[in-house]
Amino acid sequence: KNEVEQSPQNLTAQEGEFITINCSYSVGISALHWLQQHPGGGIVSLFMLSSGKKKHGRLIATINIQEKHSSLHITASHPRDSAVYICAVRGRPSGGGADGLTFGKGTHLIIQP
Amino acid sequence: DVKVTQSSRYLVKRTGEKVFLECVQDMDHENMFWYRQDPGLGLRLIYFSYDVKMKEKGDIPEGYSVSREKKERFSLILESASTNQTSMYLCASSLGWTGNNEQFFGPGTRLTVL
Numbered sequence: 747k748n749e750v751e752q753s754p755q756n757l758t759a760q761e762g763e764f765i766t767i768n769c770s771y772s773v774g775i776s777a778l779h780w781l782q783q784h785p786g787g788g789i790v791s792l793f794m795l796s797s798g799k800k801k802h803g804r805l806i807a808t809i810n811i812q813e814k815h816s817s818l819h820i821t822a823s824h825p826r827d828s829a830v831y832i833c834a835v836r837g838r839p840s841g842g843g844a845d846g847l848t849f850g851k852g853t854h855l856i857i858q859p
Numbered sequence: 860d861v862k863v864t865q866s867s868r869y870l871v872k873r874t875g876e877k878v879f880l881e882c883v884q885d886m887d888h889e890n891m892f893w894y895r896q897d898p899g900l901g902l903r904l905i906y907f908s909y910d911v912k913m914k915e916k917g918d919i920p921e922g923y924s925v926s927r928e929k930k931e932r933f934s935l936i937l938e939s940a941s942t943n944q945t946s947m948y949l950c951a952s953s954l955g956w957t958g959n960n961e962q963f964f965g966p967g968t969r970l971t972v973l
């Protein structure tokens with residue numbers, strides 16, 4: 747079973763700062779997902795990646811398959827970025843069993859004005 | 860836009876009651892999932908369905924069952940609710956295998972079992 751570790755668990759920063767959230771996993775994967783959860787519970791998928799780098803607006807996600815590590819970066823952070831950011835992985839296909847994700851415990855980000 | 864809806868945002872039940880949590884998606888997705896989310900533990904997969912009437916156990920299926928009679932609807936059933944099933948329950952769906960398809964989540968149901 748894959749172990750997914752995120753760091754930091756909590757992060758408070760000032761508006762405008764560059765933010766980095768890290769995710770490490772223990773077993774080879776087929777895809778890694780970054781998710782955002784706002785207060786109230788709703789979860790939104792930000793990125794799904796299996797190699798390289800993806801960018802969407804002020805968000806950038808990178809993955810290093812060899813090192814089993816991914817980072818989520820937020821440039822020019824804003825108070826509306828305050829949320830829990832969750833890393834999740836999908837293992838390589840094994841010919842059967844549940845197709846769910848394995849999740850990290852999340853990083854609680856607060857951006858202060 | 861994909862929409863995943865859940866029947867209730869908040870639910871309070873008593874120990875021993877049978878509880879039904881309903882999830883509906885409107886994008887003809889094959890795969891549907893039920894997760895629970897607990898502080899300090901993150902999200903954990905309870906059950907997964909890849910087709911009508913098909914289901915697979917996830918990491919924590921004990922105390923739960925599921926039903927998928929129609930493609931758009933996936934129900935989670937707590938046969939006899941217990942206090943340790945107090946949690947946030949999230950439903951999700953995806954077009955196909957999550958190795959190359961993103962998951963879309965419902966708003967969640969916060970269940971309290973007294």
